[in-house]
Amino acid sequence: MTGPGAIEESVSLALARQFLNRTVDLTFDRPYGSHHPTCGFRYLVNYGYVPGTLAPDGKELDAYYLGPAEPLSSAQGVCIAIVHRWYDDDDKLVVIPEGSPALDDATIAAAVEFQETPGHYSIVRQ
Secondary structure, three states, X not given: OOOOOOOOOOHHHHHXXXXXXXXXXXXXXXXXXXXXXXXOOEOOOEEEEEOOOOXXXXXXXXXXXXXXXXXXXXXEEEEEEEEEEOOOOOOEEEXXXXXOOOOOHHHHHHHHOOOOOOOOEEEEOO
């Protein structure tokens, strides 16, 4: 199954599910305010990866950190959701600082809209 509402258990989704509701350490290679090296858009959150993981693209598992609006090099937080991309096997964790208020799907979608195309992903929580 692919497309709206479908949740296909891709390799990256299976990997990402292991982190749901857990504390994770992140390293940011694209901190808040930086620009994508080839596409040129500006990162409106700290964006990075979980060190020591291996995603299907041959790199570490990616993550959005919906924390302070300032550039960080690393952080720790709780994975509250996954941005599950329907058209490529490159899902992203959604991580917030411990003790932060819960975020609904609309808030997550608005936070990642600078990079994610509406209608091309699902937000997975379980």
